[in-house]
Amino acid sequence: xxxxxxxxxxxxxxxxxxxxxxxxxxxxxxxxxxxxxxxxxxxxxxxxxxxxxxxxxxxxxxxxxxxxxxxxxxxxxxxxxxxxxxxxxxxxxxxxxxxxxxxxxxxxxxxxxxxxxxxxxxxxxxxxxxxxxxxxxxxxxxxxxxxxxxxxxxxxxxxxxxxxxxxxxxxxxxxxxxxxxxxxxxxxxxxxxxxxxxxxxxxxxxxxxxxxxxxxxxxxxxxxxxxxxxxxxxxxxxxxxxxxxxxxx
Numbered sequence: 086x087x088x089x090x091x092x093x094x095x096x097x098x099x100x101x102x103x104x105x106x107x108x109x110x111x112x113x114x115x116x117x118x119x120x121x122x123x124x125x126x127x128x129x130x131x132x133x134x135x136x137x138x139x140x141x142x143x144x145x146x147x148x149x150x151x152x153x154x155x156x157x158x159x160x161x162x163x164x165x166x167x168x169x170x171x172x173x174x175x176x177x178x179x180x181x182x183x184x185x186x187x188x189x190x191x192x193x194x195x196x197x198x199x200x201x202x203x204x205x206x207x208x209x210x211x212x213x214x215x216x217x218x219x220x221x222x223x224x225x226x227x228x229x230x231x232x233x234x235x236x237x238x239x240x241x242x243x244x245x246x247x248x249x250x251x252x253x254x255x256x257x258x259x260x261x262x263x264x265x266x267x268x269x270x271x272x273x274x275x276x277x278x279x280x281x282x283x284x285x286x287x288x289x290x291x292x293x294x295x296x297x298x299x300x301x302x303x304x305x306x307x308x309x310x311x312x313x314x315x316x317x318x319x320x321x322x323x324x325x326x327x328x329x330x331x332x333x334x
Contacts, residue, residue, distance in 0.1 A: 134163040138325025142179035148317035155181030171230040183218035192216040218256035246287035285311040
């Protein structure tokens, strides 16, 4: 009798468990569900994220010899082609000022050029009022990323970007009057605006941190290797917000 009663209890437990499994629908749970921490994001395949970021750029090598740390903004998109692999694109700009020591040397040189022009024409009275400049880096990259724990809130990843990099140098010499031809010839050699564009690679690492199913933080450190002559590179730090375009309200 005890054996039959025990088997009856076991049978009831199996039936109740089966019904609970049939009624359990994890994909219907949303971010407001109390148990969402245990069933959060069962898959990432097919999800698309779009976001914006703030960034810092540290110029390295020949590119950084006369350029200060820069700041800028950017946009990026990520598409999960599988649970672990992401294809994406990013566009940023970082604006840096020219180092004071370099501008001071230019100021000294152009003061001498102005003095030389004044020696040729006593009535010219040309003087240099200011020397200022900036450099802007524009990286545009197509990216492939690998995520180590895509089902977790904290998602570290590594990536590689293939990119097109534009650098715009601009140095402006301000004088008290119109510049004579000789002054403009020197200015064309050492100042003015210069635009260069080159291909390059960007290895990087970072992480996404989910606040909820709609919004995530994103942080990455990128080493921009620009195939230019002389060789240029920049280490960038970017922090921003990503929004899940597949999120259903």
